[in-house]
Amino acid sequence: MPVEIPVEKWNGQVHQVKLGGAGGRKELVVGGENTLPFLKFEGNIPHRPAVAIEVVDQPPQGWAEPLVKAWGNVLQDPAAWAKKAAEYGADLISLRLRSAHPEEGNTGADHARKVVAAVLAAVDLPVIVLGPEVAQKDNEVLVAASEVGRGQRLGLGDCLDKNYRTIGATCLADGHVAIAKTPIDMNLAKQLNILLSDLGLPLDAILMDPTTGALGYGLEYTYSVMERLRITALMGDKMTSPPMICTAGEESWRQKESKATAGVPQSWGEQEQRAILWEKITAIGLLNAGANVIVLRHPRTVEDVKAAINKLSA
């Protein structure tokens, strides 16, 4: 008795988004699939999910010991850090302009231009540039970054409901991709895509960041919002069809399980292994929920997550 494998007939597909591919930058395309994550028996998945490594424009404050140990000296120099990230197998770089935060240096547009130029010169990978997560400063440094990378198809974020006009217009003017971030809610994500489209930004210039909850800290919410967004897109809703990007590294390394060196229950086990696994499992969960770009911190996570993606895509 031959078993008939059930295949869903989806009408929609995830938009294909290109990063880089101009101005000497390598091209990276994500999205384009017309089925659920990695279900190749059912549909077409032209591009596998990409792995980004996070680079910060100044030595990060309060990073957990295993991260500091893994990156060593390059934490002092974003360009060297980005180069090292490329060696570790990053498909792209996610550069966080943390020093622009009013309480962490309050650097401005000039500094942003320098750092972005240095990182762009150091690697030929596609680059995402993120602001310090303070709306007004975000606009200042992201507009500067946009000019420096004009025509090189960077990612720019976070593009929020508060500042989408500025970021959206900049992306449109300089040919970049907006990282559209909303707080774990399907309707808010869709709404922001609509607003950006109304501005004239095409859907293939948007990556959605649905906001990552780390393992044990909201993963269950992110996971289900992503599954719902993806299913809705596959059912034909264009406004939920941009590829998704998840900041798995940033969220998981913030948690006590990753940071605590002492004073935790024995049942938590050895710190380094626990912390790295926290990031790896957060990542594998989100990839199965539909992440197209996963932003990571630890080199060993990058290695294992890339291997898992390759196996899932083989």
Added chain:
Amino acid sequence: MALTGIEIYKFLPKTNCKKCGFPTCLAFAMKVAQKTVNITTCPDLSAESRAALEAAGRPPIQLVTLGSDSKKLEVGNETVMFRHEKTFFHPPGLVLRVKDNAPADSLQQQVQAAAEYKVERVGRFLTMDGFAVENTSKDAATFAKAVEAVKSKSDLPLVLISQDPAAMEAALAKATPGRPLIYAANKDNWEKMADLAVKNKCPLAVSSNGALDDLTALVDQVSKKGIEEIVLDPGARDFGPSLSTLTQIRRLALKKNFRPLGYPVITFPGEAAASLDTEAMLAAQQVAKYAGIIVLDHFSPALVYPLLTMRLNIYTDPQKPIQVTPQIVQIGTPKATSPVCITTNFSLTYFAIAGELEAAGWAAWLVVCDTEGLSVLTAWAAGKFDAEKIAKSVKNFKIADNVSHRNVVIPGHVAVLRGELEEELPDWKILVGPREAVDVGGFLKQNWKN
């Protein structure tokens, strides 16, 4: 799956004889569907129809129970593909594989460590669920002895792994009663394994490395022996095959009501993994994507704590955050001069701050506000943790009766509430605490005069 009235009607005699007390067979069927009367009230229902009805009413994925009543593991009986459609009900069992030819003391040590392991998260104790004993030695007596040794250290449910019916029989003699899972019936040994399962009243795993057709054929054969509790091993091992095959099996069961594959699936992530971390990652994927029992080849706290957390996350009801009762909680033995702290009733939030207060050695009064199970910032953003609501909790719980001072600490994330809260609680001084709970000990040391 619950049948509708119309579906039940199809099986009735359709004579409208009224002996059941209802005017028509259809009216009766509707009541049966609502579960207000029992199907047996119809005296004319044939035995065949009754059996067919029961089969049709079975859940699309069979519930399978391992172990004894006091320590049992229930898997299967899932009803949806995606947790947001309803929820996932039966978390996959995490069992540790041990080998029968391991030296006795090392085997017992492994078992003891995993059996005793427990980790607390949001007020729950997460644990391992059992052991898989493998007949690596290929010797029946060694296998039986290993099962005895495992049982001497743990009463958790067992999976017995052997392809040899004689060895299985020897092990079953030691493992029953206690309903171990027999792993596994394959195309060569299935008849003997099925007989053992029937004789010992145990669930039976069925394994086939080929296409799902072969697995289906095998399941049909063992079902005919009268075995109801079956666990499937489709042979898919690595990330890709595991995801595709387990998705296909779940879909066939739920969407096509395909009986032969309507059973939970057992996985072996260690067999495809070159490292411990990869094994844990694959197991994590299988927690989300459709495993019923996951056999791990390695155990250490750092490996299983994240995995158990993943399982807790995925199997949380998406409609209802895990929450605690709004109330005043006494941390340690607080006095009239002890600090008063405000938090929300989301379990993750509550246990974070309660745990840090305890760890820092502070006795305190913790006012747990009703935010419908939302975290500090989420509740604030949703308007469920504003100055008015906090003030109401402070008044309703009569915290002022317990303390001689009038100082209250709010979470640093809602520092913006201070001004309004001062208006709402004019007798109180509002202290803005640190953002993260870890820092609460240091904060109190600096700012609290006992």
